[in-house]
Amino acid sequence: MHAISLERKHALHSVAATRTLEAAAAAGLPAHTLMRRAGAATARLALALAPHARHVWIACGRGNNGGDGLEAALCLHLAGRAVSVTWLGEPDAAPADARAAWQRASEAGVVFAPGPPTDLGPGDLCIDALLGIGLSASALPGGGPPRHAPSGALQELLQALRTSQAMVLAVDVPSGLDADTGQYADGFAPDSIPMAPRHTLSLLTLKPGLFTAQGRDACGSVWLDDLGCGALAPRATAQLGTEHPVNARPQAPHASHKGSFGDVAVVGGEGLAARGMGMTGAAWLAARAALHGGAGRVMVALLDEGATTAPPWPELMLRRVDALDWPQLTAVCGCGGGEAVRAVLPAALARAPRLVLDADGLNAVAGDGALARALRARADAGLASILTPHPLEAARLLQCTTAQVQANRLAAAQALAGRYACTVVLKGSGSVTASPGELPVINARGNARLATAGTGDVLAGLIGARLAQGLTPHQAASSAVQAHGAAADHWPAHQALTASALAAALQ
Ligand SMILES: NC(=O)C1=CN([C@@H]2O[C@H](COP(=O)(O)OP(=O)(O)OC[C@H]3O[C@@H](n4cnc5c(N)ncnc54)[C@H](OP(=O)(O)O)[C@@H]3O)[C@@H](O)[C@H]2O)[C@@H](O)CC1
Ligand SMILES: [K+]
Incomplete structure (x- = not known):
């Protein structure tokens, strides 16, 4: 895992390319390995970012992004941290990886709660594992009939993440942001830029939407963990930054003229x-x-x-x-x-x-x-x-x-x-x-x-x-x-x- 340095260029991969990589990587690994790695990486970064947090609250959605959050909860719990999880999923309806993560977390005694602790402060940490790259395309601007804006529990958890005084670590992508375009899906854009510091741990690949349109404001600092699969990455979709010379003059011969x-x-x-x-x-x-x-x-x-x-x-x-x-x-x-x-x-x-x-x-x-x-x-x-x-x-x-x-x-x-x-x-x-x-x-x-x-x-x-x-x-x-x-x-x-x-x- 590393923080994204703006001094270097980086390959960017679309959601489709990331899905291709995910499938290729998963085919060669025992079941649930990628999600375990994703959860462990999230927990490692959480401990590094907020080593003195009294409490870590993890908001988990129904899909595999939520599964990453559940795995992270397990790792932090085993590391002796005070963790609580709000999970929107149900065991019978969850995808296989997320269901396995829920089972392991429950059996280990991770605390599940209906919402965030009331006393989360600036030194604490929230983890946003509500939605990742599975954001529904039909919810995107211009992407077909609008899906209903986030409602009920999802809306409340998004609001809690945005108004919390605690730092927020987003798993893979800030929830509701389209990882390809950097646009929020309908109804997901925050009313204002949150005040608490933000970090985003991108998994497997860096996606273009983290760095353009609303992505920069949504993500804060960006980190990447390739989950040990970087060598399998397909052709890049785009590139972040460039290594071309900033000014060609320093390399010019001494015998130059105007x-x-x-x-x-x-x-x-x-x-x-x-x-x-x-x-x-x-x-x-x-x-x-x-x-x-x-x-x-x-x-x-x-x-x-x-x-x-x-x-x-x-x-x-x-x-x-x-x-x-x-x-x-x-x-x-x-x-x-x-x-x-x-x-x-x-x-x-x-x-x-x-x-x-x-x-x-x-x-x-x-x-x-x-x-x-x-x-x-x-x-x-x-x-x-x-x-x-x-x-x-x-x-x-x-x-x-x-x-x-x-x-x-x-x-x-x-x-x-x-x-x-x-x-x-x-x-x-x-x-x-x-x-x-x-x-x-x-x-x-x-x-x-x-x-x-x-x-x-x-x-x-x-x-x-x-x-x-x-x-x-x-x-x-x-x-x-x-x-x-x-x-x-x-x-x-x-x-x-x-x-x-x-x-x-x-x-
Ligand atoms: N599998 C793996 O190997 C690995 C996967 N990884 C992780 O998985 C993530 C991708 O997981 P994913 O595909 O399950 O999608 P995800 O982002 O959880 O979202 C799906 C959920 O969101 C919901 N939903 C969608 N749009 C919505 C809307 N507009 N408004 C409201 N709800 C909406 C949708 O609801 P539904 O359509 O089912 O009603 C469903 O419940 C990826 O980002 C990474 O974190 C990593 O661990 C690496 C290994
Ligand atoms: K997320």
């Missing part, structure tokens, strides 16, 4: 005169990020007709759009582009060998079939494209709703990558980078402090710098997303995170 690291041109920043909204700041932010991200030279072509603006940072060079030497550039197009960017896109799409399309650039493509076809045609011409939509922009590009994008972020990013034959970064909690023929990458870094104006422009500029330095689009995008998140994770607690300061802190 041309060695590529030219980035940021095209965006509609002026105040166009529609009464000045958005030039977005272009400057992207440009600053490209500079700090290691691009050799950074040019800015503002969509601000007639304005004479001095660059806010002297390293940046101003260009008119018609003076851009497209074939030599990595273009970052769209940041603060407003309506004006639409006129520039035909040239950028046809001529830029490497293109990052952000914000209004994406909206323009979503609303114009000819631009969409031009984007799609770039792959056949050997031109590299990266799209960086947030969920609403992704929904426009896919002609669906934001809720449908969020219901399965991995699938949405992959659908976009397929539709436009390019790399896609679907932003949001647990950003997903997808490219045709590549394993999608879920970013594990970053935090809510990134939810401030301009950080998306910074990301687009950084991706442009990575692309200009010769990384593949998939590497450039996934490593930039990770570096952007890591910068926020290392941000001093007392210091405001602004996009401008973030751009300057990039490495």
Whole structure:
């Protein structure tokens, strides 16, 4: 068992892949072995997390997730800890593994109670073994006729886990969270983020839903125990994090010059005169990020007709759009582009060998079939494209709703990558980078402090710098997303995170 380090990459497996592994592993082992191992691992982690707990309360559901909880109860009881179990199952209706676990726990004298002890305090521990990967698909958003929201005893136990002052350890997955998508099933989402610390012990595999959408908030710290079956794991579904270099420069030869690291041109920043909204700041932010991200030279072509603006940072060079030497550039197009960017896109799409399309650039493509076809045609011409939509922009590009994008972020990013034959970064909690023929990458870094104006422009500029330095689009995008998140994770607690300061802190 180990805590998931964000410094390394990790394989992620869907529920279906995990079920395949479970079946293969179980076939070679005596009956109930996997569940015993799962229970023992849960108990070990419980003892490590809350060594001084006066009481451990375990909420167990009717399925095998509850069986893991019963096995953990037995282990903790045998270790001399004060344990009580609330089990929603019935021996005659329980699956075989869970029934065996109940029998062993009962015979050993584990205490069963109708609910949690009334005096659970901050030093105590709750274990959530109500629902695991057997969450019914029909209860998932968009997954068919809605099943009834959790009711009665299940609802009461969920509520007790969420309002308890005691730390919560979730077995396999926080109950009600879809392990594939990171979305709660209907009726399972908490009203607010619980205050007590949370941990999740993922069993057999790490699942994608633990790290994207609502997964990060639901899980807290994530641990993995492969139950001794890691060698049997099938092909990964996705990857958590990346090990690509954060900045290509440190490996560069001494005899380098500014041309060695590529030219980035940021095209965006509609002026105040166009529609009464000045958005030039977005272009400057992207440009600053490209500079700090290691691009050799950074040019800015503002969509601000007639304005004479001095660059806010002297390293940046101003260009008119018609003076851009497209074939030599990595273009970052769209940041603060407003309506004006639409006129520039035909040239950028046809001529830029490497293109990052952000914000209004994406909206323009979503609303114009000819631009969409031009984007799609770039792959056949050997031109590299990266799209960086947030969920609403992704929904426009896919002609669906934001809720449908969020219901399965991995699938949405992959659908976009397929539709436009390019790399896609679907932003949001647990950003997903997808490219045709590549394993999608879920970013594990970053935090809510990134939810401030301009950080998306910074990301687009950084991706442009990575692309200009010769990384593949998939590497450039996934490593930039990770570096952007890591910068926020290392941000001093007392210091405001602004996009401008973030751009300057990039490495
Ligand atoms: N077997 C093994 O080898 C191993 C298994 N392992 C463990 O088993 C877990 C998977 O077990 P599982 O398949 O039994 O599913 P599980 O997560 O307990 O849920 C099923 C229960 O939930 C209920 N339920 C579902 N949706 C619902 C809803 N919307 N609202 C309300 N209720 C709902 C459903 O009710 P029903 O549909 O029967 O009415 C049923 O009672 C896995 O996560 C891991 O912890 C590990 O030990 C490794 C070895
Ligand atoms: K659970």
